[in-house]
Amino acid sequence: MKEKRFSVEQMVGILKQAEAGVSVTGVIRKAGTSEQTFYRWKAKYAGLEVYQVRQMAQLQEENLRLKRLVADRTLDTTMLKDVLSKNGEAFAAWT
Template identity: 50%
Template sequence: MKRSRFSDEQIIGILKEQEAGAATAEVCRRHGVSGATFYKWKAKFGGLEVTEAKRLRTLEEENARLKKLLAEAMLDIAVLKDISTKKW
């Protein structure tokens, strides 16, 4: 997945800037992002603080790592079952 040009802290700052009363279009133009990107960020990070966003990021990374480990284990089990069912 492509990494954003903006860190989580910067994204939250941009969202807070809009919540403070600035027009969404003006905030998007000032930071060089599209409206769709802004609203996607708002859906993901809306209402979060910087520490919560960091925790969310670490949990997502840990979840991805665990999913990869589970997939590898399931593949190993499938191979072992396939080998054990074959007649020699």
């Protein structure tokens, strides 16, 4: 996974500077980032505080973990049903 160059505090700080009235060009030049990156951050983090961004990241990680758990359980259930149906067919053929 690619290492992030800016921390959450830095990203939010850069956005706050632009909100305070500093020109976007000046902010991105000072930060050493591109205009595209700035607007991507703005779309994702505009109006949020640092703790809210961290909380959002935690919730996304937890959501991903829960989705994996559900997928694993669904796979287990499907495999068990498949095995049971095959065992039932084999038992019926044997008798």
